[in-house]
Amino acid sequence: MRLWLAPLDGITNFQFRNCLCRHVGGIDNFITPFLPVQEKSKLNVRKWKDLWPRNNACRPTTPQLMGNNPAHFLDTLNELHQEYGYTSFNWNIGCPVDQVVRRTRGCGVMPHPDIVESVVRAVTEQTPYHFSLKMRLGLHDKSESLQILDKMQDYPLEYIVIHPRLGEQLYEGVPDLDAFQECLNHTAHRVVYSGDVWTVGDYERLQERFPSVQDWMLGRPILCNPFLAEEIKEMDTGDVKERFLRYYQHYADELLETRKEKSTLFILKELWHYYASFAGIDASELKTLLRINDFSPFFALSLEYLR
Ligand SMILES: Cc1cc2nc3c(=O)[nH]c(=O)nc-3n(C[C@H](O)[C@H](O)[C@H](O)COP(=O)(O)O)c2cc1C
Incomplete structure (x- = not known):
């Protein structure tokens, strides 16, 4: 059994992933949040700090890409391989965000199997790289x-990640496990x-229901x-x-090294929606x-909540 860190755009950036690897065990694979594929003349992968090998302590880390144009995929994958040595790439066709879907990207690609x-044909036939879908x-x-x-079925994909909800559901409702079985x-x-998979119990129930996964x-x-x-594990x-x-302290320090306090505050606030239950604080404390x-006062109070 292998456990993967899901890509969470705006959250699981390289600082987050590095902190996780340093402080926590049990995760075997990491996928980055998505970056847009582009044609060669517009590409500047040197700006993509999230993929710089020296920024990525967690191995293996797979870059995730978003787009819909075969030529742009070939240009971007080749560039990422040449610059950074990546040999495996994941394609995001699941992002349900409206402005992404309207541009036939992310989940907006799913109604168009062609x-x-x-x-997939272009990448698997014209490159030696591993390729996967999410x-x-x-x-x-x-x-x-x-x-x-x-x-x-006809293409040598490395794997396919399936999140069993519809795009139009966003994160509402529960995963449709019967539909996952059909997949x-x-x-x-x-x-x-x-x-x-919120708890060990959730994992055990799912593993029992889908023993081949x-x-x-x-x-x-x-x-x-x-x-x-x-x-x-x-x-x-x-x-x-x-x-x-x-x-938490290490992550805040890492963020402050590369970002302004305002931006660090914004990221930590987002995370506190998730941290609240671990810290055992109620809605009014949050x-x-x-x-x-x-x-400074935000960080001081957050540390108080965690102690
Ligand atoms: C804030 C947020 C950002 C996400 N960003 C991405 C992304 O960049 N790429 C992607 O494939 N999925 C993205 N997802 C979907 C997750 O990878 C995952 O499939 C989904 O959250 C369901 O899994 P979970 O219940 O374990 O979170 C995102 C989800 C959330 C909530």
């Missing part, structure tokens, strides 16, 4: 994933499950409980409160914290 096939059940209808999976029935590819991706649940991967977690504090607009 676009999926044209990109998708949902569809944008509007779960038949979309089945059509794509049927088409993908499994439509593919011989290695499938990575992604979605709502060996790969499990954790996103928001790792934010709520960074030690979840260790718990799933039955590792000795020790004093998690103490360890969380060190992890509200008090999130109302603070200066970094």
